[in-house]
Amino acid sequence: MSAPTAARPVTAERTGRRIEEVLDRLAATGEGAAAAEELVRSLMELYGTALARVVELLDPAPGGPLAELLADDLVASLLVLHDLHPEDRDTRIARALDGVHDPRLEVVGFEEHSGTLRLRARAGGGCGCGSAGDAARAAETALAGLAPEVRAVDVETTPAGPTLLQIGTAPTGAR
CATH class of the missing domain: 1.10.10 (Arc Repressor Mutant, subunit A)
Incomplete structure (x- = not known):
């Protein structure tokens, strides 16, 4: 071999x-x-x-x-x-998702009957972090070896919060 x-x-x-x-x-x-x-x-x-x-x-x-x-x-x-x-299933799922390196992902729940892991991805706010589809594929790949009971990943996206503006004490270039 x-x-x-x-x-x-x-x-x-x-x-x-x-x-x-x-x-x-x-x-x-x-x-x-x-x-x-x-x-x-x-x-x-x-x-x-x-x-x-x-x-x-x-x-x-x-x-x-x-x-x-x-x-x-x-x-x-x-x-x-x-x-x-x-480790139990939930710990293995958390370990696998830690490997995805996407802080926007959080576990919503696991549906035993279908084997579907439901995740929530906070909107990236234009940072170029990728789509929910990319997050689902990355999660499925990470979960394949550590949590085979997860047969599908469903990622729901929450809207980004309001954009915060930087307020300074002097106009730009005034120094």
Whole structure:
């Protein structure tokens, strides 16, 4: 097996999509789909059991080895995949959205039945920060590995507040 290249690093999102594409292709052609799915389930069980042991052996103290692993997106996504991630859904959603680096986003709620995360984006006031659609795509990408229970992101935009004018003590250039 070859090592990942710097140009195409391994990510949970990319690998998950590739696995789904291969399984869909196998199901469409009927060539060994059942065997491939059994192989994937067996490998998942093996890796899941091994990861569970790793998590048990690590010190959960803040700043400890487990905290370092949780900070790694790829490792965290594997822990989520195997239902081993120690953080609850809301904490994982907050962690993923912190990675979006958009201070305008705030969580409004999560709809369990549809898997829709509702976000509110305060209008950017012409700062060039991007649209609600951009924010939704960035959030979906960030959430893919850490919160797979989020199947859709709905971003509502609130209007920007009034523009504040700078009032000085002297006219411009009067100094």
